[in-house]
Amino acid sequence: MDPRSGYPIYLQIVEQIQRAVAVGRLTPGEQLPTVKQLASDLLVNPSTIARALRELEHLGIVDSLAGRGSWVRRDGATAAASRVAGDAVASALAAAVREARALGVDRTQLRDLFTSAVETWYRDDA
């Protein structure tokens, strides 16, 4: 959770929860902390949490009810989380590949650059 990463806070929260669901660290039916709780834990404004929740609901990963709280959706949450992850990565890769093509980089160079990027960022685990 880094406010000055240039990367929006609410998206960082979305990613973390989304990943937790995809990996199984959060299970379908499980209740999430309240907006206030998360806000005070992460030292951000409740509105920012709310926005992240709205996004997660829109993605089909979380269900929220006013006066009750928020839960990981019982049906399809895990699948939705995986699908969302795949879509996000696919579109990021598409952007990179399109740029490569626009700049006149050929398939082989592109492949090498990709391999090297993977080596760099997937060093130990994953």
Next chain:
Amino acid sequence: MDPRSGYPIYLQIVEQIQRAVAVGRLTPGEQLPTVKQLASDLLVNPSTIARALRELEHLGIVDSLAGRGSWVRRDGATAAASRVAGDAVASALAAAVREARALGVDRTQLRDLFTSAVETWYRDDA
């Protein structure tokens, strides 16, 4: 040249010239059209062209002199253009790979997504 692509105009210009140099469509020592000329050709403000030129100069691809004009640098322009292209693509790929990792996508899935992206965007040529 699409003003409403969400992608900055001056960067589109930078990319086009940079690619033209890398590919050899613009040769070292060759003079570029004037700022006004480019502006009227591309239907954008001269300041936008100027910004693109400034960027290209900073990248070591172009040399500009007030009162004279702009030229593709005689020494190293082609190499610089290729290097810049490589760097840009590498950083775009790094962003995608980092995101993949953050979202819990494993190596195999990532590789598949990449292959499919390449298939999509390098269909015919290149």
Next chain:
DNA sequence: TGTATTGTACTAGGCACGTAGTACATGCAG
């Protein structure tokens, strides 16, 4: 029924960035 707790909707401030505009410095030619 009333109160507390939860999420929601809406608004406003601020910041970053791209673009346009204008005035300026530089070089060349007559």
Next chain:
DNA sequence: CTGCATGTACTACGTGCCTAGTACAATACA
């Protein structure tokens, strides 16, 4: 020296987006 064309520097405007704040609606429970 003068006039013209070139690139340059600086400023101002507009826009989009994130974040914070505030008021509101919905639910649970005593």
